[in-house]
Amino acid sequence: MRLIDRDHPDKVKRPLNQEEAAAVRRFCGQGQEVRTSDVELVTALLEEMHDGRHVRLWLECDCSPGAKIQPRLTARVRDEGPRHFVRMHQYGEHHCALSSFRQSPEPEDDELDEDEDSPGLHNPLQPVDDALDFLDDLHEGAARPGGSGGASGSRGGEGRRLPRLGRIMHTLLDGAGFATVNVDALRERAHSWDRLEAYAADEAMSPELTLGQVLYFKPWISPNKKMSAIDALPWPKKKARSALLLFVADEIRDGAAIKKTSMGERIVRPEKGIRAGGRDHGLAQPPYWVLAVVDRDREGNARFREAFAQHAYSFAQPVPLDSRYERVTLESLFGVMEWVKKLGVEVTLAKPLFDREVRQLGDQSQWCRPDFELTFRTIEGATTAPRLHRIVVETMGADEPEYLERKSRTHEIMKRRGILIEHRVSADGDQSERDTAFFRRIGAKILQLAGVQRSGTEARGS
Numbered sequence: 223m224r225l226i227d228r229d230h231p232d233k234v235k236r237p238l239n240q241e242e243a244a245a246v247r248r249f250c251g252q253g254q255e256v257r258t259s260d261v262e263l264v265t266a267l268l269e270e271m272h273d274g275r276h277v278r279l280w281l282e283c284d285c286s287p288g289a290k291i292q293p294r295l296t297a298r299v300r301d302e303g304p305r306h307f308v309r310m311h312q313y314g315e316h317h318c319a320l321s322s323f324r325q326s327p328e329p330e331d332d333e334l335d336e337d338e339d340s341p342g343l344h345n346p347l348q349p350v351d352d353a354l355d356f357l358d359d360l361h362e363g364a365a366r367p368g369g370s371g372g373a374s375g376s377r378g379g380e381g382r383r384l385p386r387l388g389r390i391m392h393t394l395l396d397g398a399g400f401a402t403v404n405v406d407a408l409r410e411r412a413h414s415w416d417r418l419e420a421y422a423a424d425e426a427m428s429p430e431l432t433l434g435q436v437l438y439f440k441p442w443i444s445p446n447k448k449m450s451a452i453d454a455l456p457w458p459k460k461k462a463r464s465a466l467l468l469f470v471a472d473e474i475r476d477g478a479a480i481k482k483t484s485m486g487e488r489i490v491r492p493e494k495g496i497r498a499g500g501r502d503h504g505l506a507q508p509p510y511w512v513l514a515v516v517d518r519d520r521e522g523n524a525r526f527r528e529a530f531a532q533h534a535y536s537f538a539q540p541v542p543l544d545s546r547y548e549r550v551t552l553e554s555l556f557g558v559m560e561w562v563k564k565l566g567v568e569v570t571l572a573k574p575l576f577d578r579e580v581r582q583l584g585d586q587s588q589w590c591r592p593d594f595e596l597t598f599r600t601i602e603g604a605t606t607a608p609r610l611h612r613i614v615v616e617t618m619g620a621d622e623p624e625y626l627e628r629k630s631r632t633h634e635i636m637k638r639r640g641i642l643i644e645h646r647v648s649a650d651g652d653q654s655e656r657d658t659a660f661f662r663r664i665g666a667k668i669l670q671l672a673g674v675q676r677s678g679t680e681a682r683g684s
């Protein structure tokens with residue numbers, strides 16, 4: 223194995239020594255036993271490859287004898303979580319321990335359970351990092367009842383509450399920027415689907431195949447037609463042939479997702495049904511994001527196999543949401559963003575689809591998933607020191623008491639990410655008063671933190 227220059231891949235930075243190469247294979251090879259010293263070696267290597275902002279080096283393997291190009295790994299850092307290796311499938315598959323890949327070794331089982339007394343210590347819910355994991359293993363999905371299996375599914379803690387297909391949907395929406403809104407995007411009133419296409423085109427599954435060839439957005443294309451196209455593609459070994467259909471549905475009715483078009487209703491009715499994400503089990507509050515798996519049944523007939531649905535804010539701004547309560551909060555937040563923009567503060571809103579890390583000095587990281595996060599900078603000319611501010615917003619809907627209880631226990635962790643502001647949403651007659659109070663409170667907090675001097679300006683009610 224050797225480190226090569228990312229911008230000039232024929233330039234070799236240095237070969238790895240034997241211990242380093244063995245450490246990488248034990249750390250990232252599925253089922254391998256990790257030694258304590260491996261962690262340190264792997265961490266140092268990743269730091270050498272990725273300076274925190276950019277990838278500088280790739281790791282080239284040597285397990286493909288005779289091949290012109292050897293399999294490669296890159297290093298990735300997300301906003302949240304540590305540096306880690308990612309396979310680059312466009313350079314071919316490994317013939318070493320890395321042919322079965324994991325991002326990091328499985329933690330000890332006793333670390334996985336979320337302790338009642340120590341919330342936030344669960345195995346965090348994270349994006350699907352290896353593009354091959356968008357596809358089912360051969361004979362896995364199709365043959366299994368429920369069909370939502372998959373080794374890299376949703377192990378641990380919070381992750382257990384999101385099925386594998388949901389995790390794939392969150393990864394796509396997050397990667398294509400649908401979970402982040404700034405005030406300019408708010409005014410455009412339309413989200414570009416080009417970003418989804420660009421994202422998918424970049425996710426290589428093999429030297430010949432990208433996610434862009436597997437993922438499509440037109441529910442009016444028949445499963446038969448789509449599967450004929452899929453059948454003609456070069457396909458990774460060990461993976462089942464399938465496609466993924468992603469769209470925003472107008473309605474979910476009798477186990478089918480419906481898209482209204484000028485040609486009438488297009489109906490996507492998955493054989494194994496539609497699972498709901500978040501707290502929205504009734505699926506009666508459209509629009510919905512829908513991700514459906516298209517494949518062939520045992521007789522070879524093309525079909526929609528299963529689907530996952532998640533509440534979307536609106537067609538113009540399809541921010542994925544966990545409940546209809548969050549829609550009320552988001553409406554207020556969009557209003558606040560418009561209002562503070564007039565006073566010079568640009569707020570970026572994020573709907574966290576994965577767990578956010580709270581680092582603790584010398585202690586284990588904690589994880590939480592706030593309903594919304596707002597970030598903004600101190601305005602120019604303010605008397606306070608310029609910095610990035612973060613406000614964490616939690617929607618407290620009229621949910622079961624146990625749910626709210628569990629939620630409020632993680633609020634202590636969220637408070638370490640930013641100032642926490644709660645928005646109570648309920649179907650009683652007082653909601654507009656609560657919305658006005660929420661608007662004023664959060665607007666005032668943003669202006670104060672951003673250093674805006676107000677001369678008698680009052681936050682308007684919404």
Ligand SMILES: [Zn+2]
Pocket residue numbers: 283284285286293316317318319320321
């Ligand atoms: Zn290899």
